[in-house]
Every structure is written in C-alpha cells, then in structure tokens.
Amino acid sequence: MSHSQPGREWWRSAVVYQVYPRSFQDSDGDGIGDIPGIVSRLDYLHDLGVDVIWLSPVYRSPHDDNGYDISDYEDIDPTFGSLADIDELIAQLHARGMKLVMDLVVNHTSDEHAWFVDSRSGRDAEHADWYMWRDPRPGAVGGRPGAEPNNWGSFFSGSAWEWEPARGQYYLHLFSRKQPDLNWENPVVRRAVYDMMNRWLDRGVDGFRMDVINFISKDLALPDGEVLPTGFGDGMPFFRSGPRLQEFLAEMKAEVFDGREQDYLTVGEMPDATPELAARLTDSRTGQLSMIFQFEHVGLDQIGGKWNVGELDLRDLKRSFARWQEALAEHGWNSLYWNNHDQPRIVSRWGNDREHWYASATALATVLHLQRGTPYVYQGEELGMTNVPFDDIGALRDIESINHYATAVDLLGHEPEDVLAALRAMGRDNARTPMQWTAEPGAGFTSATPWIGVNPNHERVNAAAQVGDPGSVWAHYRRLIALRHEDPVVVQGDFRMLLPDDPAVFAYTREAEGTRLLVVANLSDDTVECDLAGDRLVLTNLPEHAGVGGRLAPWEARIYRSTVA
Structure with missing residues (x-):
C-alpha cells in the first residue's frame, strides 16, 4: 500500500519515479516502450518504495521531440497504447496505493495539433490568435534572413521564428519549428487548457509536471536579445518568468485544483527561476504550485553553455543547495533531483563510473535524498545506469543533439570528434537508452531492435543482478526511500x-x-x-x-x- 503520509500535502513525504515510456518496457515487440509495459513493471516500482510515477508524455504526437510535441492532449499515441491502457495504469497504481502524475506541455503544441493547423490557415481562422504570430520587421520582406520579428534563437538551434506564407506572418517556436508557442494572453486558450486539465483529473490522474511552465508569459514588446556566439539573440530575459506568470498560475490553480477534495502534486519546470520566485510560488499558504524544478545546480559544470563542460567544484554545489534550502525553509518546498530525461547520468557526470561506480552512485543518492524536499528518481538511476559511449552521430536520436552537431560542425567549423565528445558527456540521449532489466540482448526491454541502442554495460548493470542483493545500488536506494517514509525528521x-x-x-x-x-x-x-x-x-x-x-x-x-x- 501507500508509503507516503496520507492527507493534504501528501507529496512532502513521497518519492517520485520518472518513467520515460519510450525506453522503459516494450510489451508488444516493436522496440518501443509502452503503457502495458509499464503496468507489467509496477510491482518492481512498488517494491522499490516509490509513491508516485511521473509519466513523460504519452499523448498523440508526431514525435519530433519524443512526445513533447503534442498533437492531441486528450488521446494516447498508438505507439504507447490507448486510453483504456492509461485507465488500467491508473487503476493498477491506485490499487497499490501509488499515484500518477502526467507530463503537461502547454507552452507549445505540435504544429500538427488541430488548433495550429487551423491557426496557420489564415488570419480569420477560428484559432487565428491561439499562437504567437507576428509580422516581419518593418520594411523587411517576410521569409528572408533578417525579416524575423526579433533576433531570438531557438533552444534547438536556428531562429525561434518560422515563416508561414498562408498568413504572411511568422510564428514563435522557442524549441523545434514543429513546436509553436501558444498565446497565453488569449483567455480562450487558457480556458481550453484548464478544461483539458480538469478532464484528466476527472479521469483519475493525481497531478501534473508542467514543462517549461515559466515560459508561458512573454514580454509582448519582444525585444531583441544579446547576441550569442550562434549569431542569434538570447531571448530568455524576455520570456522566462514573464510579467503575468503568477497571474496565469493562480488562475490555473483556481480553475483546476481549488475546490477538489483531493490534494494534487503540481511541479513546474522553470529554467532560470530564482529561489525568491520559487518561495513565492510554493508558499504553503499563498502559492500556486507544490514545488518547482530549478536548474541552478545542474548548470554548475557548464562554462558559457551546455556543451562546454568543466569540472564541478563541490563547494559551488553545496552553496547552491544551501541557498535553495534556506530560501524555501519557511513556507516553500524543494524538489530534489540529479537526473531526468534531459540530463546525463549523474554517476558518470559527477561520480566515478569506473573505479568507484557503486560507491559514487550511492553516495550521491544519499546526499540528495535526505535533504528537505521531494526526491525524484529517474528510471535506471536506482541501478546506477551510466552515460553511453555513442560511437557516432548516427547513434543519437535527440533533436537537440542532432541539430547542435549540424550547427557546430557544418556552420561553425568545429571538429566532429570534439562535438561528439560533448554530446557523450551532456547529450539527452544518455538518459533515454533502454531500461536495463537483464543481461540479455535487448536488456530485457525488448525482444526486437530497440528504437535507440542499449548501453553495452547492461550485461553488468541491470535490475536482475541487483534486486535482492543487499549490497546493490538498488538496495541502497530502497533503504533511503524507506528512511524518508519512516523517520519524520527527514520530511519535517x-x-x-x-x-x-x-x-x-x-x-x-x-x-x-x-x-x-x-x-x-x-x-x-x-x-x-x-x-x-x-x-x-x-x-x-x-x-x-x-x-x-x-x-x-x-x-x-x-x-x-x-x-x-
């Protein structure tokens, strides 16, 4: 049954486990993980002691960004199963006293979502104002270099603007060009989002992890940003934690969560958020969210950007953790994580995955899990899964990594091996290779060719070798999780x-x-x-x-x- 404390704010004593469904368990032999596969592994997760499953997106999607480009919020992509399968997952979790948190991606949709298909068709369409559309710069001809409304760059390389001839306008996409940003200034958009969230709660889900939710409010003047080495401008100061963010989140709380008998877990992913903002948003009396994901600590080894990796100074890490613990001590709440679907494996990044693999994996877990906040375990972290020795760019699947390689090598003239070395260290595919269940070919994840290669060390690092072994990484995680559940001082x-x-x-x-x-x-x-x-x-x-x-x-x-x- 449930391990965490019942009642309001139950998530304070809970431990969350993130499942990346594409890579967790394949049940039908197509090389891609799915929801029935997750159901088949719930006893493993329950035995580990986790209370909540955070499920990365399983909605309908063209998978330009592995599901974070949603084309239908209220249906399941056939790759992963069906609505009946998600209902079964919810039922099986609840039967074990566990909960389900869905990934919510509402800063942007897929360009194949019906809302955007209509919006791009013309300025008089029903959904015309549902996205961030802008005319070319005054005096410029749309569709040509320099005509974009401002100089912002996309996180996935290139311009953040895409020309749409049917409208004679540009649309904003902070990520892939296939991920157009929604216009949160439009109250009809917000209403549609809240209605969708309510229907998922009515279906039985227990909360949401909200992808880049602090990007939903932009500075509508859309100023140019400081020019970066890529040649594009840094738009972050003008869309991170924008002027109406707290207003929008307060409205969401009122329209979706307030008045319900159950307490829900709401965690907002917020790049560049400050401790002061987090304290306001997670204040137990007046805040809008349970907790946020911040990125300060996972950026400490980066020198001027994600792909230039340096050595971590432990004193910087301690200062960062202490700062957030102090800022949220009075009324707020922290999330605690090393890994997720966007981060490389912690034992390879800041541990020693060679001579001290077991010891460093368990030491890093220990210092994280006993802090004040809710710990998150990313699939395979509890086994000490490591980064992957990708041989060449063809082994990668992540759009961010592939686009960065093309930009760095073809446009900036960097040496291919130097770029690949950075991708091996920091690329998101390190977290996305199949879960290592067994030493068999396919790692017990699939009987087919997996959608991305299995880490060769699965013959040594796998669940079958660790579950039941009191000296394993898995067993140490289990003991840490039990300590949080059993000892009130860990929570309070x-x-x-x-x-x-x-x-x-x-x-x-x-x-x-x-x-x-x-x-x-x-x-x-x-x-x-x-x-x-x-x-x-x-x-x-x-x-x-x-x-x-x-x-x-x-x-x-x-x-x-x-x-x-």
Missing part, C-alpha cells in the same frame, strides 16, 4: 549545511523535535579525514568502512542519528 526537519568550504566532504544536519540526523559523505576519489559523527549509525553505503572513525573512504556516505535537547 530543518536543514543546516556543514563544512561549506570543504572541497570533498558534503555534510549537513536535519533536526526536528529532539532528533538530529547527520549526513556526511566523501564525494571524492581520495580517503579524507572527517571527525563528524552522531550517536548511532543509521545507514552507510560502505559498511565495511563504517568502524573507521575520523576517516572516510572514497565515496563513503554515512547517516547518523542523535538525540538533542
């Missing part, structure tokens, strides 16, 4: 960072009602001296070293409990 306790200037040791305390937990971990490849300890050792990832006082082995993590006056 305050947070205090220790040793902020130590370059190797990550340590903090959680304290509430006379109980203190001390979390201390050596996040380095070297043995270090550390005298921090508590009355009783609760959990460690390296029990063979636990008796060595004053010294931490490489990637050793310990959790102590003490009674305090």
